[in-house]
Amino acid sequence: MQHLSSEERQSALQGAVRNIENGRFFETLSRRVAYQSESQNPAAMTELATYLSQEILPYLESMGFACEIFDNPIAGCPPLLIGQRIEDPALPTLLTYGHGDVTNGQAEQWQDGTHPWQLTQHGDQLFGRGTADNKGQHTINLMALEAVLAARHGALGYNLKVLFEMSEEVGSKGLERFCEEHKAALSADIFLASDGPRLNAKTPTIFLGSRGVCQFRLRCETANGARHSGNWGGIITNTAIRLQHALSSLVTPHGRLIPDCLRAPQPEGLTAKMMQVLPVGGYPGDPELNAHWGETELSVGERLFGCNTLEVIALGAGDIQKPIGAIPDVAEAVCHLRLVPGTDWQNLVTNLSTYLSEQGFDDIEVLYEGGYNATRLDPSHPWVNFVQSSMALSLNDDVTVLPNLGGTIPNHCFADVLSLPTVWMPHSYPSCKQHAPDEHLLVSVAEQGLAAAAGLFWDLGEHWPAAR
Numbered sequence: 001m002q003h004l005s006s007e008e009r010q011s012a013l014q015g016a017v018r019n020i021e022n023g024r025f026f027e028t029l030s031r032r033v034a035y036q037s038e039s040q041n042p043a044a045m046t047e048l049a050t051y052l053s054q055e056i057l058p059y060l061e062s063m064g065f066a067c068e069i070f071d072n073p074i075a076g077c078p079p080l081l082i083g084q085r086i087e088d089p090a091l092p093t094l095l096t097y098g099h100g101d102v103t104n105g106q107a108e109q110w111q112d113g114t115h116p117w118q119l120t121q122h123g124d125q126l127f128g129r130g131t132a133d134n135k136g137q138h139t140i141n142l143m144a145l146e147a148v149l150a151a152r153h154g155a156l157g158y159n160l161k162v163l164f165e166m167s168e169e170v171g172s173k174g175l176e177r178f179c180e181e182h183k184a185a186l187s188a189d190i191f192l193a194s195d196g197p198r199l200n201a202k203t204p205t206i207f208l209g210s211r212g213v214c215q216f217r218l219r220c221e222t223a224n225g226a227r228h229s230g231n232w233g234g235i236i237t238n239t240a241i242r243l244q245h246a247l248s249s250l251v252t253p254h255g256r257l258i259p260d261c262l263r264a265p266q267p268e269g270l271t272a273k274m275m276q277v278l279p280v281g282g283y284p285g286d287p288e289l290n291a292h293w294g295e296t297e298l299s300v301g302e303r304l305f306g307c308n309t310l311e312v313i314a315l316g317a318g319d320i321q322k323p324i325g326a327i328p329d330v331a332e333a334v335c336h337l338r339l340v341p342g343t344d345w346q347n348l349v350t351n352l353s354t355y356l357s358e359q360g361f362d363d364i365e366v367l368y369e370g371g372y373n374a375t376r377l378d379p380s381h382p383w384v385n386f387v388q389s390s391m392a393l394s395l396n397d398d399v400t401v402l403p404n405l406g407g408t409i410p411n412h413c414f415a416d417v418l419s420l421p422t423v424w425m426p427h428s429y430p431s432c433k434q435h436a437p438d439e440h441l442l443v444s445v446a447e448q449g450l451a452a453a454a455g456l457f458w459d460l461g462e463h464w465p466a467a468r
Helices: 006-021 024-033 042-061 135-151 175-181 239-248 269-276 300-305 345-358 382-395 412-417 443-462
Strands: 066-070 080-085 093-099 120-122 125-127 159-165 190-193 205-207 212-221 309-317 330-339 364-372 400-402 422-424 440-442
Touching: 006 024, 006 135, 006 443, 024 042, 024 135, 042 066, 042 080, 042 159, 093 135, 125 443, 135 443, 159 175, 175 412, 205 382, 205 422, 212 239, 212 345, 239 309, 239 330, 239 364, 269 300, 330 345, 345 364, 382 422, 382 443, 440 443
Parallel strands: 093 159, 093 190, 190 422, 205 400
Antiparallel strands: 066 080, 080 159, 120 125, 125 440, 212 330, 212 364, 309 330
């Protein structure tokens, strides 16, 4: 293989970043944001499929990918796409990934001058649904790839495969099964993709996996129906009170998990050392941290990235807007257990039901609603150092390594099902407001992302890492 010069590498990086300056990045992302690809919206199935067939597929084909769109293995769920760019079957292969679905637009809640389906720029911020999650991020990577291909005269020096899905925001329905069924087509040596936030807006970051998540519902129901609080109060069960006491048996008033079945091993070794020095929060737009919340004996980094937490994300009994003076028949709490490796999450329902029963809450039902396993690549793996070093060279800046993301992405499909070493290179930041009104991407972070991705695609062609 002919090795190219550092000047040619720099030219490729400049070509990638030039997409910001010449408006092409804005034009492309604007077109993609305009697709109302809400996977939570049953009426958006056509839009979800069209994003793949009319936006992503032709773009990939223009770069020499052979693409195929597949039905989702789960009936009624959006399709998936595999693109393959094989220069030589004997060469090593990189697998990358993106998702084109977004959460609901919530158009009526966006600030004046912005709209979920129209890309608008206010200073350093590019507003629009999907700008941060994930249309902006995969647009950055694909444009960087395009620049590298041009600079290398159409030859990367390795093979590249890409997997797109359209249901990540509803739990990546069918993705795990799809990866099982298409292992041969998705076979690769290493994995790299972009999703989630970096540590903060100023810090280039990679992460090696993600916390897992279990969504479950706690439900208390008496079958009495709603009953007048005066006529029946004091002699029938109030489900809202029972549910609140059940929740208080799971978490202390300061957010610390109580049952052993929900807790996880504390961070240790290299992973703990990495987490202990991580700065978290303190930037404009970040929420105020509570120094007295959760596992307070641990550092903020360990609490965010290395611990299990139980979060109540919805709570309901009766009608809070129009109360009718009745004892509610049903009370429910929707919970997220954010979990790290070492958690017995597959037996969550059995273990939690047993615990609640032991605490006297036989009337609380545990209903599992889905989840992902926790994954974390060994930080000493050579693929980690390769990506970190490449980014540092491209950006002339230090690159922070997170052992795992605090949130959850479908990394288990690539780490567990496809058995690949996984590294994620995020192009967003924690206060991007993904999933909320006013979602945005920072132009400054996009510029860094274009340079970092172009440098990495370039370096793989020059010095493929000893990934296995």
